[in-house]
Amino acid sequence: MRAIDAETIELVETERINFPNFIHKKVLNKNLLIAPEYPTWIVLDDDEYDMFRILCEHTIEESLAIYRKNIHAQDPYSIRMSVLEKIFNNNFYREGFAQTQNEEIMDNIQKSIHINVINDCNMRCKHCFINAGRVEKQQIDIENILAKVRDITIINGYTSVTISGGEPLLHKNIFSLLEGLRGHKVSLFTNGILINESIIDKLQPLVSNIQISMEGISAEKYEQNRGYGNYKKVLQAINLIKAKNIPLYLAVTILPDTLLDIEENLVDFVKMLDYKNMQIRLNNEIEMSGAALHELDLRNYDMQHSNIVVFNLMKKLGKLGFAVEPSKVKNIRFKNCGIGTSIVIDSDGKIYPCSYFSSYHIPYTASAKHIIKEFNTINNNTSIEHIEKCKDCELKYICSGGCKINNLVKNKNMIFTSCNDDFKQKQLEKLVNSELL
Numbered sequence: 035m036r037a038i039d040a041e042t043i044e045l046v047e048t049e050r051i052n053f054p055n056f057i058h059k060k061v062l063n064k065n066l067l068i069a070p071e072y073p074t075w076i077v078l079d080d081d082e083y084d085m086f087r088i089l090c091e092h093t094i095e096e097s098l099a100i101y102r103k104n105i106h107a108q109d110p111y112s113i114r115m116s117v118l119e120k121i122f123n124n125n126f127y128r129e130g131f132a133q134t135q136n137e138e139i140m141d142n143i144q145k146s147i148h149i150n151v152i153n154d155c156n157m158r159c160k161h162c163f164i165n166a167g168r169v170e171k172q173q174i175d176i177e178n179i180l181a182k183v184r185d186i187t188i189i190n191g192y193t194s195v196t197i198s199g200g201e202p203l204l205h206k207n208i209f210s211l212l213e214g215l216r217g218h219k220v221s222l223f224t225n226g227i228l229i230n231e232s233i234i235d236k237l238q239p240l241v242s243n244i245q246i247s248m249e250g251i252s253a254e255k256y257e258q259n260r261g262y263g264n265y266k267k268v269l270q271a272i273n274l275i276k277a278k279n280i281p282l283y284l285a286v287t288i289l290p291d292t293l294l295d296i297e298e299n300l301v302d303f304v305k306m307l308d309y310k311n312m313q314i315r316l317n318n319e320i321e322m323s324g325a326a327l328h329e330l331d332l333r334n335y336d337m338q339h340s341n342i343v344v345f346n347l348m349k350k351l352g353k354l355g356f357a358v359e360p361s362k363v364k365n366i367r368f369k370n371c372g373i374g375t376s377i378v379i380d381s382d383g384k385i386y387p388c389s390y391f392s393s394y395h396i397p398y399t400a401s402a403k404h405i406i407k408e409f410n411t412i413n414n415n416t417s418i419e420h421i422e423k424c425k426d427c428e429l430k431y432i433c434s435g436g437c438k439i440n441n442l443v444k445n446k447n448m449i450f451t452s453c454n455d456d457f458k459q460k461q462l463e464k465l466v467n468s469e470l471l
């Protein structure tokens with residue numbers, strides 16, 4: 035008797051596969067099958083879905099003959115192989131349920147720290163949610179912030195710390211701050227304009243990685259948003275980072291008027307940079323706050339087309355080894371978005387439970403113990419079990435109820451979800467796309 039091996043189980047050809055309860059949806063012309071409780075999903079084309087339906091009723095052995103008799107598609111053996119692989123690789127069978135875990139409980143999750151050290155900037159990007167450089171200047175006091183990080187570290191341990199702004203390299207004591215953070219995994223988010231040979235020498239021993247932002251790839255589009263004369267400087271920064279072999283993230287935020295430029299030029303640009311220690315963070319979700327609120331007009335922005343462009347670029351960049359892929363985590367029941375898993379300190383000292391600012395924040399004077407306790411509570415209180423609309427949704431452990439700050443901003447309550455057909459459709463499309471990458 036022939037058996038088909040998976041890592042943890044051997045399925046015997048003379049037996050039927052024991053499938054979990056699942057929901058079938060046609061999304062982007064594919065068949066999306068979701069097993070909500072596991073949670074896991076598979077994506078099948080129409081031939082594969084025909085085979086899957088036969089496998090629901092018959093043994094693996096019988097399935098080939100039945101398929102041949104009723105369906106007449108080319109190469110049923112390969113079709114069956116491909117379906118079986120997807121089933122096993124994604125634990126889409128009842129025995130695979132043993133792999134399912136609940137998300138780590140909030141009290142045990144180590145928190146990352148994000149500090150916006152300054153709200154001033156040497157640029158005036160029209161999409162900037164910080165509104166950097168256009169509002170009253172504020173910067174973090176270094177001694178004070180290091181004391182706060184030390185207090186948090188006593189409870190939370192050494193962690194990932196992101197230093198951002200505004201433009202963090204404008205802070206006059208930035209290197210004292212970075213020195214004081216030794217022991218943590220420090221990421222620096224910068225526009226790169228101030229990076230020169232002496233700055234990069236000083237940064238190298240102090241940071242684990244650097245993120246540089248570009249919204250346009252050609253000089254013309256980059257400079258339309260990030261200012262004339264700056265393209266040469268950002269390229270120089272990238273080359274200096276490359277020369278030191280510091281891990282680099284290129285944050286490419288797509289704006290309506292740079293979509294075409296990014297679509298046409300990003301892949302060639304990445305090939306031209308030829309830097310193996312680089313990953314691209316491609317993002318077309320623009321947060322509509324700060325300058326973006328007044329200076330960007332998204333009314334005629336074709337989001338669906340933009341999603342397709344992102345998907346195709348991710349696929350190409352993935353093949354080249356440069357893409358940060360969307361999360362494909364399965365078999366973990368996520369009960370919330372990331373709210374409360376990071377401690378975000380803004381340049382005015384207010385402390386937020388994620389990078390999306392809102393009326394919900396804690397004063398700087400709060401103790402580390404209080405901050406951590408409060409963020410654990412907010413995460414627990416807004417988890418999926420408390421959201422009436424999500425209780426019976428097949429996506430509940432995958433989407434986990436969407437962004438809680440969005441709910442707060444739009445509906446004045448973190449557990450009143452703004453989910454509508456459009457939002458849900460987007461979640462479903464993300465699942466399909468994540469499998470096609």
Ligand SMILES: C[S@@+](CC[C@H](N)C(=O)[O-])C[C@H]1O[C@@H](n2cnc3c(N)ncnc32)[C@H](O)[C@@H]1O
Nearest residue numbers: 161162163199200223224225247285320321326
């Ligand atoms: C606020 S900036 C601060 C660090 C640095 N000044 C820079 O530009 O990289 C951090 C990142 O946020 C992105 N960003 C700014 N406004 C945004 C918005 N409205 N929506 C999405 N991303 C945004 C920027 O493009 C940048 O990659």
Ligand code: SF4
Nearest residue numbers: 155157159162166200
């Ligand atoms: S996105 Fe960064 S570089 Fe641009 S204005 Fe905001 S803080 Fe400055």
Ligand code: SF4
Nearest residue numbers: 424427430433435453
């Ligand atoms: S927010 Fe919408 S898509 Fe997400 S779990 Fe709730 S009902 Fe489902």
